[in-house]
Amino acid sequence: xxxxxxxxxxxxxxxxxxxxxxxxxxxxxxxxxxxxxxxxxxxxxxxxxxxxxxxxxxxxxxxxxxxxxxxxxxxxxxxxxxxxxxxxxxxxxxxxxxxxxxxxxxxxxxxxxxxxxxxxxxxxxxxxxxxxxxxxxxxxxxxxxxxxxxxxxxxxxxxx
Ligand SMILES: [Ca+2]
Ligand SMILES: [Ca+2]
Numbered sequence: 567x568x569x570x571x572x573x574x575x576x577x578x579x580x581x582x583x584x585x586x587x588x589x590x591x592x593x594x595x596x597x598x599x600x601x602x603x604x605x606x607x608x609x610x611x612x613x614x615x616x617x618x619x620x621x622x623x624x625x626x627x628x629x630x631x632x633x634x635x636x637x638x639x640x641x642x643x644x645x646x647x648x649x650x651x652x653x654x655x656x657x658x659x660x661x662x663x664x665x666x667x668x669x670x671x672x673x674x675x676x677x678x679x680x681x682x683x684x685x686x687x688x689x690x691x692x693x694x695x696x697x698x699x700x701x702x703x704x705x706x707x708x709x710x711x712x713x714x715x716x717x718x719x720x721x722x723x724x725x726x
Contacts, residue, residue, distance in 0.1 A: 591707045599652035600659060600684050601701040603627075614695040620685055621678050627651045628674045638671035647672075659684075 597605065607623025608615050615623075631647040632639055639647060644664075645655040652658075664672050664680045688700050 593704050594707055596703050597701060598703055599654065599657035600681070601688065601703070602653070603651050604681070604684065604688070604696060605698060605701055614697055616695055617682070617685060620681060624678050624681055625674055628677060632674075638669075638673045640671055644672045
């Protein structure tokens with residue numbers, strides 16, 4: 567579980583400049599589960615998400631799981647929420663980081679507060695809207711993704 571949680575965390579974005587004369591390595595592009603969910607909250611179809619759309623979307627998703635209208639979700643119910651809306655019960659954010667008051671329940675306000683932090687982090691140009699580009703995580707392909715590069719495998723001693 568710990569390992570899985572670790573793997574689901576955002577990888578640091580590392581963009582290295584290509585060596586002179588070397589081909590540009592293909593980049594890995596991915597949406598973190600939280601970013602994917604935020605993208606779905608675009609209500610007016612302009613492919614941008616405002617804070618109001620984020621709060622409304624979270625409220626609707628919360629209500630879909632809080633069918634008893636208890637106003638808070640226990641951790642099991644929260645895992646149901648995560649599975650449905652983030653795609654996996656262990657996807658981040660975890661209930662431990664959302665449950666600020668430590669009552670072992672997640673309130674809508676706590677959920678919105680945590681996602682407000684995501685919003686601030688993703689909103690690189692600070693214009694109060696998240697574009698798909700801002701939600702995208704891009705990292706350079708790292709050595710080991712699909713084995714060593716060909717020039718390392720086939721390297722021969724130089725002939726004279
Ligand atoms: Ca709580
Ligand atoms: Ca923005």
